Amino acid sequence: MKRLATMLALLLATPAPAFAAEAAAASPKFNALDTLWVLLAAVLVFFMQAGFGMLEAGLIRAKNAANVLMKNVMDFSFAALGFFAFGYAIMFGGDGALVGDSGWFLIDAKSAADGVPVEVFWLFQAVFAGTAATIVSGSVAERFRFKSYMVVSFIVTAFLYPVVGHWVWGGGWLSAMNFHDFAGSTVVHAVGGSFALVAAWMVGPRLGYFRKDGSASPIPGHSLPLATLGVFILWVGWYGFNAGSTLSMSDPETVGRVAINTTLAPAGGAMSAMIIAWFRFGKPDLTIALNGVLGGLVGITAPCAVVSPVSSLVIGIVAGAVVVFGVDLLNRAKIDDPVGAIPVHGMCGVFGTLAVGIWGQKALGAPLDGLLMGGGASQLGVQALGTASCVGFALVSAFILLKAVEMTMGLRVEEATELRGLDVDEHGLEAYGGFQIFTNE
Amino acid sequence: MKRLATMLALLLATPAPAFAAEAAAASPKFNALDTLWVLLAAVLVFFMQAGFGMLEAGLIRAKNAANVLMKNVMDFSFAALGFFAFGYAIMFGGDGALVGDSGWFLIDAKSAADGVPVEVFWLFQAVFAGTAATIVSGSVAERFRFKSYMVVSFIVTAFLYPVVGHWVWGGGWLSAMNFHDFAGSTVVHAVGGSFALVAAWMVGPRLGYFRKDGSASPIPGHSLPLATLGVFILWVGWYGFNAGSTLSMSDPETVGRVAINTTLAPAGGAMSAMIIAWFRFGKPDLTIALNGVLGGLVGITAPCAVVSPVSSLVIGIVAGAVVVFGVDLLNRAKIDDPVGAIPVHGMCGVFGTLAVGIWGQKALGAPLDGLLMGGGASQLGVQALGTASCVGFALVSAFILLKAVEMTMGLRVEEATELRGLDVDEHGLEAYGGFQIFTNE
Amino acid sequence: MKRLATMLALLLATPAPAFAAEAAAASPKFNALDTLWVLLAAVLVFFMQAGFGMLEAGLIRAKNAANVLMKNVMDFSFAALGFFAFGYAIMFGGDGALVGDSGWFLIDAKSAADGVPVEVFWLFQAVFAGTAATIVSGSVAERFRFKSYMVVSFIVTAFLYPVVGHWVWGGGWLSAMNFHDFAGSTVVHAVGGSFALVAAWMVGPRLGYFRKDGSASPIPGHSLPLATLGVFILWVGWYGFNAGSTLSMSDPETVGRVAINTTLAPAGGAMSAMIIAWFRFGKPDLTIALNGVLGGLVGITAPCAVVSPVSSLVIGIVAGAVVVFGVDLLNRAKIDDPVGAIPVHGMCGVFGTLAVGIWGQKALGAPLDGLLMGGGASQLGVQALGTASCVGFALVSAFILLKAVEMTMGLRVEEATELRGLDVDEHGLEAYGGFQIFTNE
Amino acid sequence: MKMVVAVVRPEQLPAIKDALFAVEVRQFTVTTALGTAPRAEQRMYRGIEQQVALHQRIRLELAVDDAALDTVLGALREGAQAQGGHGKVFISELADVMTLWDGKRGSDSL
Amino acid sequence: MKMVVAVVRPEQLPAIKDALFAVEVRQFTVTTALGTAPRAEQRMYRGIEQQVALHQRIRLELAVDDAALDTVLGALREGAQAQGGHGKVFISELADVMTLWDGKRGSDSL
Amino acid sequence: MKMVVAVVRPEQLPAIKDALFAVEVRQFTVTTALGTAPRAEQRMYRGIEQQVALHQRIRLELAVDDAALDTVLGALREGAQAQGGHGKVFISELADVMTLWDGKRGSDSL
Numbered sequence A, B, C: 001m002k003r004l005a006t007m008l009a010l011l012l013a014t015p016a017p018a019f020a021a022e023a024a025a026a027s028p029k030f031n032a033l034d035t036l037w038v039l040l041a042a043v044l045v046f047f048m049q050a051g052f053g054m055l056e057a058g059l060i061r062a063k064n065a066a067n068v069l070m071k072n073v074m075d076f077s078f079a080a081l082g083f084f085a086f087g088y089a090i091m092f093g094g095d096g097a098l099v100g101d102s103g104w105f106l107i108d109a110k111s112a113a114d115g116v117p118v119e120v121f122w123l124f125q126a127v128f129a130g131t132a133a134t135i136v137s138g139s140v141a142e143r144f145r146f147k148s149y150m151v152v153s154f155i156v157t158a159f160l161y162p163v164v165g166h167w168v169w170g171g172g173w174l175s176a177m178n179f180h181d182f183a184g185s186t187v188v189h190a191v192g193g194s195f196a197l198v199a200a201w202m203v204g205p206r207l208g209y210f211r212k213d214g215s216a217s218p219i220p221g222h223s224l225p226l227a228t229l230g231v232f233i234l235w236v237g238w239y240g241f242n243a244g245s246t247l248s249m250s251d252p253e254t255v256g257r258v259a260i261n262t263t264l265a266p267a268g269g270a271m272s273a274m275i276i277a278w279f280r281f282g283k284p285d286l287t288i289a290l291n292g293v294l295g296g297l298v299g300i301t302a303p304c305a306v307v308s309p310v311s312s313l314v315i316g317i318v319a320g321a322v323v324v325f326g327v328d329l330l331n332r333a334k335i336d337d338p339v340g341a342i343p344v345h346g347m348c349g350v351f352g353t354l355a356v357g358i359w360g361q362k363a364l365g366a367p368l369d370g371l372l373m374g375g376g377a378s379q380l381g382v383q384a385l386g387t388a389s390c391v392g393f394a395l396v397s398a399f400i401l402l403k404a405v406e407m408t409m410g411l412r413v414e415e416a417t418e419l420r421g422l423d424v425d426e427h428g429l430e431a432y433g434g435f436q437i438f439t440n441e
Numbered sequence D, E, F: 001m002k003m004v005v006a007v008v009r010p011e012q013l014p015a016i017k018d019a020l021f022a023v024e025v026r027q028f029t030v031t032t033a034l035g036t037a038p039r040a041e042q043r044m045y046r047g048i049e050q051q052v053a054l055h056q057r058i059r060l061e062l063a064v065d066d067a068a069l070d071t072v073l074g075a076l077r078e079g080a081q082a083q084g085g086h087g088k089v090f091i092s093e094l095a096d097v098m099t100l101w102d103g104k105r106g107s108d109s110l
C-alpha cells in the first residue's frame, strides 16, 4: 500500500511542471475560437455515447437492457483511461509509419491541431475512440460476457484503434498516400464495424435468433421510443463529429458544407432505407428508417468536406440502400447483429470512404476529383486501398484478441444466463425493477 | 436507369463550380464567430426534433408511439430535402413581395445573414422549417395515415411554410411593413399551429375521445417521463431557436436579453399554467405544466429581443393561461388535439406576436414602443395584421392541401387500424415489442 | 385587479431605460466570444435539469415518477423566478462579507464576469442555483409533499443558496480567504447535498425501506434506461458546468485542462465504484456505476482547473469509493436517499473541495500547492474551513426552514397517498397511464 | 356461484364495461393477456419474417351468482358485438367467496 | 384441493406475502390486474373529467390442499388487515395438479 | 371440459408453444405472472440485501375437452422438458364455454 502511495504521488507530481511549463510558454499560440469549437464539438460527440446507449438498449430485449447500458457507461470510462494512458501516444506520438510512441499519459504530448491545446484535442480524439469501442457493444448485445467485454473494449481503445488512427490521421503511412477520411468513415466506423463483425461472428447468434431451418426469426426491440431518441441524439452528436473535424473555424465555408452534408445525407439515408424496405417488405419499418439515418451519417463521414450537397444526398441515399441490403446479407451469413451495427458502421463506413473517390471534388479540398467528377479512378484506388488496409488490420487484430479472450475468460455467458437475461445474472438487477409488481419483500 | 444515372451525374457536377467559386472569392467575408454561433444554434434547434418526438410519443398511447416517432424522423428528412430543393429559394430567393424565386437546390443561393455562409444559414432555416412541419404530427397523432402525412409534410416544408417565411423574413411584404417576429412566434408556431388546427379538425377526433354526450373523455399519455424529457429538450433547443435568431454575436447584450427572456417566459408559463389548472381542476397536472413551459417559450419567441426580462415573465404567465384556456376551448370546439399543439403553438404563437405590440420597447430594438410601453397601438396593429395574414394563409392553404389529399389518398386510417394501433397495421411492429411477453415464435 | 395592473405596468417599464442605457453605453465592453462561451455553457448546465429528472425518475418507483418530474420542472421554474427577483442580488450585489444587497429584479445589476453581459452571466448562475435546488428532489422522492417542496425549493434558490454563493464567488468572506472552489463542489453540490440530507432525514424513510430489524430493504428503480440517460446528460452538462466556470475563453489551456479533468474524474469514479461494489457485493451494479460517474464529476468540480489530469483521475477514483461507502453509511444511519444524492453531491462535494488542498498546484492556478504537491496543509485547512462553514450554514438553515414548513404545511404525504403513489393522489394522473390497459371509459 | 372468464380484444373492453355496468354488474377483475388468433399474423421486422402467434387480449374475470349468470353472459355478448363480436367465455363452478375485510363467506360477499 | 384466488391492492402484497410465508405457504402465482372499486374515482386530466373505473390490483393464485384451506384463508385475512383489509377471495375446486418435471399428479405435487 | 393452467418460466414458452401446436392445440391464453421459486434468490442492490421471492413466470390457460386432456398435458410436459422441465399444471373442471360471436355454448365452442 505504502509503495503504491509513493508511486502515485510521483505520478501526480510529474505532469505538473510539464503542464505548467507549456502553459507559460504556449498560451499566446492558442486560438480561443478554435479551441471553443473543438471543445464543443467534443461535447457533442461525447453525447453520442448516450445515443448509442439508448439505441442499443431500445433495440434489444428488456432483460438485457441494463447490461448493454452498463457496457456503454463503462466502455467510455475505460476508453478515456486507455486513450489517456496509451492510445493518444500511439495515435499522435510522432511520425512513425506504423505507430506513434511518445506522450504516454499525455506527458509532453502535443496537439495535432494548431491553436488548440492538447487537452482539448485529446478530448476530441478520446470521444472518437469511445465511439469506435461502443459500436461493438451493440452487435454482441444480449450474450457477450461483461467482464470479457471490458477487457476487449479497453484493448481496442488503448491499443488497436489508435494504430489505425495513426495511419490515417497521426502521420502514418496512409496519410502520406493522400488517403482522405475527413471524419472517420474508415477510422472510426469501418474499423469499429469490423471489430463488431468479428465479435458477433465469434460469439455466435443469440439463442433462438436462427430457426432450425436456418432462417432468421426476429427478436423485436423492447423500446422503439428509446431507440428513436438514441438516433436523434446520434444525429445531433454527428454535427460535432463531422463539422468538428475541421478542428478550426478558420474556414467557415467548409464547416458549413460539412454541416449541410451532415443533414442531407442522413435525410437521404432515412428516405431510401424506408422506401426500399417498404417495397421489399411491405411496410415502412421504423427501425430500418433509423438505421438508414445512421447509414447516411456514416456514409458522409469521410467525404463530408469534399462533396457538394447534392452529392451528399446521393451518398445518403446509397448508404440507406446499403443498410437494407446489409441487414439482409448478415442474416444470410448467419451472423446475428441485434442493432444493425455491422451494416451501419462497417458497410456504410467502407462505402463512405470509397465515396470520396467517387464524388469528391478537388475544388472543395479532395486530393483528386472523384470518378463521377471526371477525375478518373486514382483517388478511388487510394480510398479502396486505405479502407481495405484498415479493415484488414481490424479484422485480424480483433480475431486474435477475441480468440485470446475466448480461450482465457470466455466470450459468451452461460445458456441459463442468456435465457434469464444478463441483467439479473451478471448485474443482479433488472432494467425495469418492480415495473410490473415488486418482486421482493 | 442509365438516363437517370446521367442526370444524376450532371446534378452532382453542377453545383461544384458554383460552390468552389464562391469559396474562392468569398472566404474573407465570413465571420467565423457568427458562423459558429449560427451553426451551434442550428444544432440546438435540430435537437428539438428529438424533443417533439419524445413529447408526442409520451402523450399518446403506446400502440401509436412508433407511428408518431416515424413521422418525426421522416418529416425532418423530407423537410431537409424539400427545403433544400425548393423551400430556401421560395423563402430567401430575392425580394419579391410574395415569394422568392432563385437558388433552387441552393445553386447560387445567398445567405441572408452577413458573414455566415449560405450552407450554415440554410441549416438554421431548415431546422426551423422542420419544426413548423413537425408541430402537425402531434395534433393528428393516433389516426392520420402515414403516407398522407408524408405528402402533407413535404408540401408544407417545401412550399407553404417558405411563403410565409418569405413575407416576414425573406424580404416580402410584411418585412417591409415593420412587422416584428424575431424568432418565429408567427412564422413557425402560429403557422405550424394553424396547419395543425386544420389537420386535426379535418381528420376528426380519435375514436372514443368524445363521449356520446359531446363531452371529452381523456386518453392519458402512456409515458410522462418521455414527455417531460421532450419538454426539457425543447427548452434546451429553444435557446438556439431564439438566441440564435440574432444570427450574429456582434451584439452580445441582445443575445443575452434573448437568453434570459427564453428562461423567464417558460418559467412563468409553467407556473401560471400549473397554478390555474390547480385552481380550476383541483390538482397540479404535469402535462399542463409541460404545455405551460412550451406556451411560454412560444409566446416569447417573437418578442424575445425587444422586451425587458420582467415583461418576458409577464408574457410567459399570460401564455401559460392561454394554454389552459386553449385546451378547454378546443374540447368545446370538438377538436381533438392529443398533445396540445394547437393551444401551445397556434394560440401562444398569435399571442406572442401581439406581445411585441404590447410590451415591445423601441430602445431595445422594437420598431415602435408597445401599448403598455407608452407607444400606443400602432405596432400592435401591424402585429395583428401580420399574424392574421400569415395564419389566414396557413389555414386556407392547409385546407386546400388537406382536401386534395383527402380526396386522393385519404386522411384517416381504417377504424380497425385505429383500434389496433397504427404501429402494427401501418408499420408492422410494436413500440414495446415483447416488453410483456414475446408474441412470436 | 386594476391596481395590480398598474403596478405591473410600472415594473415592466422601469427596467427598460436601465437596460437601454446600459446597452448604449456598454456595448463595446462586451467580449462576443466569452459571451458565447458562457451562454452555451449555461445551456449545457440547463440541460442537466433533464438529466436530474431522468435519473431521479428512473431510480424510483413508477407510481411516483410523475411527481418527481413535476418537481424537477417546477423547481427550475421557481428557481429562475427566485434567482431573478432576489437570488442574484444577494449573491452578486456588492462586496458585503455576508450578503449582497443590490440588483433586485436585475435592475442595475452588474455582471461579475468581465466582458459578459449581466443577462448571460445571470443565466449561467441561475442554472447553477437550479442545480442546487434540484438535488433535494431526489433524496426526498416518493414521500415529500409537492406543495411543501415548492416552498422549500423557492426559498432555497431565492435566499439560502445565494448566501453561500456570495461567500465564495460573490466577494464574501470566503473569497477573501483564498478559499478555492472553481465550479462549485461546495457551493452547489455539498450545499445542495446538505439540504438533501436534512430533508431526507426530517421527512423520514419511505415506508418499507427499513425492515423491522433495522436493515435496509431495497426498492429498485423502475427504469434504469432512463437513469442511465440521465447520467449521460448530466455528464454532457458538466462540461458546461466546469469548463464554463472559466467564464472566458481567454485562457484556452485552462479550459482544456478543465475539460480533460471533467472526463477522467468521472471515468475514474465509474471504474472504482463499479470495482469496489463488485468486490464487496459480488456483482457490478449499474446504479452504483452511475453514482460513481456522478461522484467523480462532483469531486472534480472544485479542483478541475488546478490539478493535473493524473490527479483528476485519482480524485475520481477516490470519489467513486466515497460514493460506495457513503451509500452504505446512510443506510446505517437510517437515512433513506432513493437516488444517492447525499453521497454523490454532499460527500463527494466535500471531498472535492478538500481535494484542492491535496492535489492542487500553484502553477496551475491554485492559491497554494496542495498537501501531496509539497505545499503543506495550509490550503487544505482553508478548504476544510470553507466547506465546513458552507455545509454548516446549509444544514442549520435547512433545518430551520424545514421545521417551519413541517409545522405549517407538513413535509410528508399521508400514508395512503404514499402507498398508492404520489402521482395519482397529488397530481391526478399516472406516469404510464394506460400502459397496461386503459383504466377509464 | 360461477366464475366467468372472458377473453376479448382490447378494443372491446370499453363497450363490454358499459354493458356490464348497464346491468349493474360492477365488480370484476381485468388482466392483460396474450391470446391465440384463428391464424398467425405475418409481419416483416427488419426484413425477416415474423409469425406473430400471440395477440394482445384482455381477460375479464367475473364471479357471479348462478341467478345472474345469464344476465352477465348477455351483457358480455352485447358489449362484445359493438366491436366485432370476438372473444370467448369460460364458465366454471365457484365453490366459495370470502371478503377479506370481515371474513364473510358465501354469495353475499360477491 | 382448492384453487384460491385473492384480489387485493398492490400495497397489501408485502404483508400478505409475509403472512403466507409465516404459515409455510410458499408457493403461489401473482399477476397484476385492474379491479373495480366500490365507486369510480373522479380525476381531471388536462382539464377534462375522467371516470377511473379500474384500479391497480394484485391477483394471487394459490393451489392448496383442502386441509390447508383455512390456514391459507386466515393468513390472507391477517395479511390483508395490515393495510386496510381490502380485497376478496374466490375459492374453487381443483381437480388435479401435475408437476411438469416428473409428471406426478395429485395433491403431492402442490 | 377442463381448464388447464400451467405456470412456467418465460424461456420455456417457445418450446411449449411449439409442442402444443404440434398436437394441434392452437387456442390458449397467456399472461405474465410472478411466481415463487423453491428458494428465494439473494441479490445485492446498491449494497443492500434483497430477497427476491417472486420471479418472472408465464401463465398459460387452456380450455380443453376431457378427451384432449392427456394430449395437452403430454405436450406441456414435452415442451417444458426442452428448457429444464420447470413448472406446474393446475387442472379444474370447466362447466361451460361460450363463443361471444354467436353465443354458442358447450365443448364445440372450444
Ligand SMILES: Nc1ncnc2c1ncn2[C@@H]1O[C@H](COP(=O)(O)OP(=O)(O)O)[C@@H](O)[C@H]1O
Pocket: D007, D008, D009, D034, D035, D036, D037, D038, D057, D086, D087, D088, F027, F028, F029, F030, F061, F062, F063, F064, F110
Ligand atoms: N380453448 C381455449 N383455451 C384458452 N383460451 C382460449 C381458448 N379459445 C380461445 N381462447 C382465448 O380467447 C381469445 C378469443 O378467442 P376468439 O374469439 O376465438 O379469437 P379472436 O379474438 O382472435 O377472434 C383467444 O385469443 C384466446 O386467448
Ligand SMILES: Nc1ncnc2c1ncn2[C@@H]1O[C@H](COP(=O)(O)OP(=O)(O)O)[C@@H](O)[C@H]1O
Pocket: D027, D028, D029, D030, D061, D062, D063, D064, D110, E007, E008, E009, E034, E035, E036, E037, E038, E057, E086, E087, E088
Ligand atoms: N364479483 C367479482 N368478480 C370478480 N372480481 C371481483 C368481484 N368482486 C370483487 N372483485 C375484485 O376484487 C377486488 C377487491 O374487491 P373489494 O375488496 O370489494 O374492493 P376494494 O379493494 O376496492 O376495497 C376488486 O377490485 C375486484 O378486482
Ligand SMILES: Nc1ncnc2c1ncn2[C@@H]1O[C@H](COP(=O)(O)OP(=O)(O)O)[C@@H](O)[C@H]1O
Pocket: E027, E028, E029, E030, E061, E062, E063, E064, E110, F007, F008, F009, F034, F035, F036, F037, F038, F057, F086, F087, F088
Ligand atoms: N401451490 C401453488 N399454487 C399456485 N401456484 C403455484 C403453486 N405451486 C407452484 N406454483 C406456481 O408454479 C410455478 C412453477 O413452480 P415450480 O416448477 O415448482 O417452480 P420453478 O419454476 O421455480 O422450478 C411457481 O413459480 C408458482 O408461480
